[in-house]
Amino acid sequence: MKLSHRWLARHLEAMPDPVRVQQGIEQLGIEVVGTSRFGHIFQTVELVEVISRVPHPDSDHLSLVDVRRGDGSVSRIVTGAANGFPGDRLWYGPPGTELPDGRVLERKSLRGVESPGMLLSAEELGFQATGGDLWVWSGPEPLGTRFLEVIGGEDLVYELEMTPSTASYLQSVRKIAEALAGLWGVTLKPLPSPFEYRQDPLARVEAEAACPRYGLVEMQVKPGKVSPLWMQALLRSIGLRVIHPAVDATNFVLWDLGEPLHAFDASQVELPITVRLAQPGETLTLLDGKTITLTPEDLVIADRVRALALAGVMGGQGSAVTENTRTIYLESAHFAAPGVFRSMRRHQLTTDAGLHFGKGTDPAMVDVAPTAVQILLAEAGALAETGRSQVIGYLPAARQIVIEPDRIAALLGVDWSWEKMAVALEGFGYRVTGFTVTVPRERHDVETEYDLAEDIARFYGMDAVPSRLPVMPLTYAARDVSRTFLERLRDRCTESGMMEVVTRTLSSPEREASLHIASWPPVMITNPLRDEERMLRRELLTSLLEVVRYNRARRDEPVNIFEVGAVFRRDGEEVVESYQLAMVLTLGSSPAYPSRPETTVHDLLARVIWITERLGWAVHAADATDAPDYLHPGRSVRLVDSDGVELGWLGELRPRIAELFQARRLAVLLMDIPAHVTLVTSTPRRISRFPSVVRDLSLVVPPTRRYAEVLQAIRDTGGQWLQEVGLIDRFVGDFGQSWTFRLVFQAPDRTLTDEAIDGEIQRILRHLEPLGITLRQ
Numbered sequence: 001m002k003l004s005h006r007w008l009a010r011h012l013e014a015m016p017d018p019v020r021v022q023q024g025i026e027q028l029g030i031e032v033v034g035t036s037r038f039g040h041i042f043q044t045v046e047l048v049e050v051i052s053r054v055p056h057p058d059s060d061h062l063s064l065v066d067v068r069r070g071d072g073s074v075s076r077i078v079t080g081a082a083n084g085f086p087g088d089r090l091w092y093g094p095p096g097t098e099l100p101d102g103r104v105l106e107r108k109s110l111r112g113v114e115s116p117g118m119l120l121s122a123e124e125l126g127f128q129a130t131g132g133d134l135w136v137w138s139g140p141e142p143l144g145t146r147f148l149e150v151i152g153g154e155d156l157v158y159e160l161e162m163t164p165s166t167a168s169y170l171q172s173v174r175k176i177a178e179a180l181a182g183l184w185g186v187t188l189k190p191l192p193s194p195f196e197y198r199q200d201p202l203a204r205v206e207a208e209a210a211c212p213r214y215g216l217v218e219m220q221v222k223p224g225k226v227s228p229l230w231m232q233a234l235l236r237s238i239g240l241r242v243i244h245p246a247v248d249a250t251n252f253v254l255w256d257l258g259e260p261l262h263a264f265d266a267s268q269v270e271l272p273i274t275v276r277l278a279q280p281g282e283t284l285t286l287l288d289g290k291t292i293t294l295t296p297e298d299l300v301i302a303d304r305v306r307a308l309a310l311a312g313v314m315g316g317q318g319s320a321v322t323e324n325t326r327t328i329y330l331e332s333a334h335f336a337a338p339g340v341f342r343s344m345r346r347h348q349l350t351t352d353a354g355l356h357f358g359k360g361t362d363p364a365m366v367d368v369a370p371t372a373v374q375i376l377l378a379e380a381g382a383l384a385e386t387g388r389s390q391v392i393g394y395l396p397a398a399r400q401i402v403i404e405p406d407r408i409a410a411l412l413g414v415d416w417s418w419e420k421m422a423v424a425l426e427g428f429g430y431r432v433t434g435f436t437v438t439v440p441r442e443r444h445d446v447e448t449e450y451d452l453a454e455d456i457a458r459f460y461g462m463d464a465v466p467s468r469l470p471v472m473p474l475t476y477a478a479r480d481v482s483r484t485f486l487e488r489l490r491d492r493c494t495e496s497g498m499m500e501v502v503t504r505t506l507s508s509p510e511r512e513a514s515l516h517i518a519s520w521p522p523v524m525i526t527n528p529l530r531d532e533e534r535m536l537r538r539e540l541l542t543s544l545l546e547v548v549r550y551n552r553a554r555r556d557e558p559v560n561i562f563e564v565g566a567v568f569r570r571d572g573e574e575v576v577e578s579y580q581l582a583m584v585l586t587l588g589s590s591p592a593y594p595s596r597p598e599t600t601v602h603d604l605l606a607r608v609i610w611i612t613e614r615l616g617w618a619v620h621a622a623d624a625t626d627a628p629d630y631l632h633p634g635r636s637v638r639l640v641d642s643d644g645v646e647l648g649w650l651g652e653l654r655p656r657i658a659e660l661f662q663a664r665r666l667a668v669l670l671m672d673i674p675a676h677v678t679l680v681t682s683t684p685r686r687i688s689r690f691p692s693v694v695r696d697l698s699l700v701v702p703p704t705r706r707y708a709e710v711l712q713a714i715r716d717t718g719g720q721w722l723q724e725v726g727l728i729d730r731f732v733g734d735f736g737q738s739w740t741f742r743l744v745f746q747a748p749d750r751t752l753t754d755e756a757i758d759g760e761i762q763r764i765l766r767h768l769e770p771l772g773i774t775l776r777q
Contacts, residue, residue: 001167002238003176004038005156007256011177013187018156024180027461030170031161038155038237041098045120045147046070047137048092050084058111065119067092070144078115083132090134091120091147100126100236127233128226128242151233164529168359168445172258175362175442182427183459191257192375194367195332200388202329203273210299210339211275211311213363213393215332217370217386218266221246221325225382245382246321246328249373257372258442259332259365260353262301262309264319266327270304273329275311282307285317292347299339301331312340312357313349327387332370334363334393337444345531362442363395399439403449411453412465424459425452485615485677486579490564492611498562498583503543505566506533512542514660515630517670521570536568536575540582541630541670545661548584552662558586558599564673579673580648583608587652587665601635601652604667608639608650617677618642621708624649630657631668637708639671647671685748692723692746693757697764698776701739705771714741717767719760721745721752738776 003025009015016024022032048067056062056078065077065084069092077092084090094117097105101124107116122129125147129135141150148154162170170176174191181188195217202216226232227248235242240251250261264273278294284307285291292310294300299311309315312335321328341358344350370389377383405418422432430452431438439446446452457465494500506525511532512518518538528534537543540563548559562583569576585604605621612619619639627636628649636651648671658666701710707727714725722745729740745757765775 001160001162001171003158003160003173004234004237005158006152007173007234007237008177008180010256011174011189012181013189016184016186020184021180022158024183025158025160025176027183027458028170028176028179029163029166029458030176032158033161034159036157036159038157039148039151039233040154041100042125042148042151043146043154044097045091045093045125047089047141047143047145047147048075048119049143050086050088050090053085056111056113058113062111064113067119068143070142075116076113077117077119078110078113079119079134081119081121081133083136084119084134088134089137089143091125091137093118093120099124126236126242127229130224130226151229155233155237157237164359165445169362169440169442171356171359173255174257178429182429185427191368192371195370195374195389197367197389197391200390202271202388202390203275203392205392206274206276207299208393210277210336211333211393212336212396213334213366213391214275215366215370215389215391216273217330217332217389218327219246219330219374219377219386220327220384221377221382222384223323223326225380227376228379231376244321244323244325245377245380246325246330246373249376249380250330252376253369253372254352254356257365257369258356258361259369260312260356260361261369261373262315262331262353263321264308264315264329264331265321265325266329267325268319269308269329272304273308274302274304275333276300276302278307284310286310286314286349287317287320288314289317295346297339298343298346299335310343310347310349311335313343313347313354314351330370330373332366334361334366345528345534348531360442360444362440364441366391396441398441399446401437401439401446401449401452403435403437403452405435408449408453408456411450412457413468414465416456421456424456427459428455430455482675482677486564486673488615489581489611489673492614493562493564493581493583493607496607496611498560498607501544501547501561501563503540503547503563503565504533505537505568506535507537507542508532508534511546512538514657515539515542515545517541517628517630518569523568523570523575538567538569539670540565540567540580541584541668544582544584545666545668548663548666549661560585562669578675581669581671581673583667583669585667586663587667599667601650601667604669605637605650608669608671619647619671620712621650623706623709624651627651630654639669641674647674688746688748690747690749690751692744693752695743695745695757695761696728696740697743697761698729698738698740699768700736700774700776702772703737705773707739710739710768710771710773711741713768713771714743714764717764718743719763721747721756721760735776 005018005021025032046069048069050065051068052066054064056064062078062080065079066074067077068074093105095105095107097117105117107114119134121133122135139150170179178188197215203214205211205214225245227242227245231248231252232242235248235251238255242248246263250263254260277296278298278300280296282294283291284294294307300307301309301311308319335357337358337360340354344354344358374383374386405421408421409416425432425437429440437452490500509522520538522538523536525534544561544563547561551559564579564581566577567580583604585599587599589598618641621637622640624636624638630653631649631651632654636649638649639647641647650669653666653668658664711725718725722743724744726742727739728742731738745752745760
C-alpha cells in the first residue's frame, strides 16, 4: 500500500514531521519499506502567457507561439495544438523538464524553427482538465508560478508492507490516521455525516449472509467536468489514473475511508437491482474485457436481465460509467470477506476492491461513503442532483470481550495498572466498561484477550516492555542426529562463503512450472491466504530463484545464497516431508576493485566438494548425459553418494530460465538430503618424515571423456603412494586436447626413487589406455 503524507494530513488536526510519522507507522506494526517523492518533476513547469501566434512558414499544422515568462523574457515555442491564443495562460515545460511518462524535454528544431521545450496539455502532466489540447489555466496565479505550487507542493509517499493482521483493518488512510491519532494524542478531523437513505424500491438482497448491508443511491452527474486538482494530485501520488469524476470519487473513497464503491450507468440498468448468487453457466464480461463463467458460489449484482458485477470484485462492461453517463447508481455495501476472497481466487482476479472486501471492511462506512462522494462530486461541479436511495440490511452487533488485567500483564511481562491498559485500548478505538471491552466493528482480527494484549503493547511500543529472560527449569534435551547434521551442513555452507536465506514453504503450481522439477502430487492448502501460496513447495530451487529476482529488481549485485529447507509431497493419503539443499551463484565477472577472477560453475562444484568432505558425506560428481531440462546442456554434473544413488544436480541454469528471474548467468545446485546420512569418519594419518615427489603428466584425452571420469581413473590406479592429484593445465592443438595433471607421491617409510615412481606412472598409463587416453609426446 502507498500512503501519501499530504493525504494523511487531511485527517489530523496537527501533522507531525515525516520522521515521526514513519516511526508511528512502524510502531503500529507496519513496515515502511521505502519512501518516494511525488511532484518534484513539476518544479520546472511554469505558467506563461501567449502574446502572439502565427502559422509555421513550412507547415500547415504547426504554429509559432510567443509566450511571456515570469521573468519577463519571451520564448518562441513550436506547437501542433489547436488552442493557445493571445491572452491565454498555459503551462510551459522548458528544456530539461521530465514528464510523468519518463520523457525529458529538449531544445529541438521543427521544420527549421528551434523550439526550446514544450507547451503542455493536462494529459501530458498526468492530469485532467476541460478545454482543448493545451491546458488553458484560469486561476489567479501570477506568471512564473510553478505547477508544483498549484498542486500543493512536493509530497512524500510511504510504501507500506502490511502483515495479514494489520491489513485487515489498517487498509485506508482514515484507519491509519485514527491509529496514529491514538498514539500521539492528536485530534482527528470529523468524518462526513452519515447519508440519510430513503427507502425507495431500488434493490433487494437474496443472499443476506453474503451481503449483510447494501446501499444504493441515484445521482445525476453533469457532463464535461473533471475532479478537483487536489484530489487528482492525491490519486496520482499513489499511482492511480484520473478517469471520470464519478470513478475518481469512488477510487478516492476506497483509499480514504476503506470502503469500496461501484458506480453503475443508470441508463444500462433495468431495476430492481438484486444481490443474489449466480446461476449455473451464467457469464459476465468484466471491465477489463475478460469474460468469466460464474458458479452458484459467486455473489453477483444483477438487474432484471443479467448480471452486472461480480460482487465486491469488479463491475461489468455492460453497465460501466462513460463520458456520456448522466445518471449513476452508486453502490455502497458490506460483503462478507470469505465469499469475495474465494471469488477472486476462483476467477484469478486481483482488484483493490476485492482485496479490501477480502480482508474485511468497516460496515459503518456503508452510510458515510455516499456523503463523501456527494461532497467530492459537488466540489467538481459534477453533481446535478441526488435522487432515490435505499439501504437494506443491518449493522453487525459489536463484539465484547471480558478480560482479566492480571492475565494481560502476565502475557506482556509488565506490571502496568488496568487504568494504563484501558488508555491504550481507548486510544485504538475500543470502548472500555469495567473489565468489558467492546471491539470496533472493523476489527475483524480481534477475537481474544491475546489480541488485546498485542494492541496494548503496540500502543506503548515494544521498547516499553521490559526484556527479561523467562524463568524455567534447566533440562538436557536429546540431540536428534538428523537435526544435528542439518545444523552442521548449514554451518559448513556458511563457512564456504555462501549466505543463508530462509524462504516460505508455500508455493503454487504456476510458480514451480518454470523449472519443471517436481512431478509428484503436491500437498494443497484447503484455505490459502493467497492464490500464489496455495500449496506446500515440492522443491527448493524455485524459492531461491525468487530471492534472486527480488534482489536483482532492487540492486545489480552478484548473489551467492543457499538454503537447507523442507519440501513436501503427497504419497496417497500421507504427506511426506524431506529436506533439500539448494544453492545459487552468479556467474561471470563482477564490478569490483581490485578485479576478481570470473566465477564459473566449477566454483560452485568446488564449494560443494569442500562442504561434503568436511562433513564426511561421501558425495561424488558423476556422468551427466541425462541432465534435467532446466540446466544448460554440457554444463552440468550429477551428484551421487558412495552407493551410486543419485542425490541431485549441479550446473548452469539455462539462459531463458535465468531471464525469467532477471539474471543473466546462474550456477545452481539442487540436492536431496537423505533421512539417514552415512558419514565417513576419517582418522588423521601420520605425517611422513620422507620427502614427496611431484610429477606432471600431460595426457591426450578424447573429447567424449569427462574430467571426473579421468580423475577417478587416476585415483583408482595410483596406489597407496599417490597423495594428491589435480588438473593444472588444459591445451588444445592439432592433435586434440591435452590435460596436464599434477601427481604428488609420498611413502610413509622411505624415500621414493625415480624407478619406483616411473613404475607407478606406467601402471596409470596402462589403466588409461582402454579409455582412449595416451601420453602426450
